[in-house]
Amino acid sequence: MRNSTEELHDGPRRRVGALAALDGRLPGTHDLLLMQCPGSLRPLAGGELPEWARPVLRAHPWVTVGRAHPVVGTPLDLPRPQRCTRDPEAAPEHWIPVTVRGPRPGQRLDALAPWAAVARTLRPERLPGLRERLAPGRLTGIPALAVLPEVGRLVADHRLVWGPIGAVGYELGTGVPVTGPLSPLRLVLRAPQPISRRDALQLRRALSKLPVPVQAELETRYGAVQLAEYAAGAGVRGLTLLTPDGPREVHDPWFPRGPSV
Known part of the structure; x- marks a missing residue:
C-alpha cells in the first residue's frame, strides 16, 4: 500500500x-x-x-x-x-x-x-512536470507558477535543460504553498558547454518580457553565473562565478581563471 x-x-x-x-x-x-x-x-x-x-x-x-x-x-x-x-x-x-x-x-x-x-x-529539471499536481487556483493566481509553460518553450528554443529553484521550485517539489503573488521566478539553466553571449542575450530579452521578474543562472561545470550578467558582457572586473569554494571573478565561466572574491 x-x-x-x-x-x-x-x-x-x-x-x-x-x-x-x-x-x-x-x-x-x-x-x-x-x-x-x-x-x-x-x-x-x-x-x-x-x-x-x-x-x-x-x-x-x-x-x-x-x-x-x-x-x-x-x-x-x-x-x-x-x-x-x-x-x-x-x-x-x-x-x-x-x-x-x-x-x-x-x-x-x-x-x-x-x-x-x-x-x-x-532535481530542479524534474519539477516542471509536477506543476499540474498543484491546486488550479495556485496555477492561475500565482504569476511565477502560471508562466512556467511559456518559460519551457522559450528555453527549449536554446536547447538548454532547465528547472525552477527558490520558492517556486520548493512549492513544486513539496506541495507547500510558499510562492506569493509577487514572488520572482528563479531558474537554473544547465550549460555544461559554452553558449554565445548573443544566444544568452536573446534568451534574457525573451524572459524579461514575461509578466514576472525572472532571475536565471547558467550552471557550468565549475559553478553558476547570472544570465543577465553574462549576456551583458564582462566588464573590467569580469563576471562573478559562484562556486562551492565561494565567488570568483572570471572572464569565462566555462574556463575560469581568476581570484576568489
Whole structure:
C-alpha cells in the first residue's frame, strides 16, 4: 500500500542506510532532499536545531542543497551524529550542505544533512512536470507558477535543460504553498558547454518580457553565473562565478581563471 508521500512523488522513498548512502551521485546545488530522519540535521552554526525548525521539518521534511562541498566523515566540530531510528545501521559518510526554509519570509537555517538519511532527491529539471499536481487556483493566481509553460518553450528554443529553484521550485517539489503573488521566478539553466553571449542575450530579452521578474543562472561545470550578467558582457572586473569554494571573478565561466572574491 502506497502512502500519500509516495503518491505525490511517483514512487517509494529511497532505501537509507550505510550501503544505500554509496549508490549513485551525491546531490547537487538546488536539489530538494526528502529527509528520512530530519532530526539528524546539524546546524552549521553549531548547537541544536532551533525551535522553529523542529515543527517545520516534522510537517515537511524537505531541505534544499546549498552550493558548498560535502563534508566527508563526521565533522569534528559537530556532536556525534544522531542515528536514524528507522535504520539503526545508518552510518553516514557524507554530510550535505543544505538550507531549511522557515515559516516566515527570509527565515532560513544552514545545516549539514547526512546522505544516508536522505530518502528522496528531486532535481530542479524534474519539477516542471509536477506543476499540474498543484491546486488550479495556485496555477492561475500565482504569476511565477502560471508562466512556467511559456518559460519551457522559450528555453527549449536554446536547447538548454532547465528547472525552477527558490520558492517556486520548493512549492513544486513539496506541495507547500510558499510562492506569493509577487514572488520572482528563479531558474537554473544547465550549460555544461559554452553558449554565445548573443544566444544568452536573446534568451534574457525573451524572459524579461514575461509578466514576472525572472532571475536565471547558467550552471557550468565549475559553478553558476547570472544570465543577465553574462549576456551583458564582462566588464573590467569580469563576471562573478559562484562556486562551492565561494565567488570568483572570471572572464569565462566555462574556463575560469581568476581570484576568489
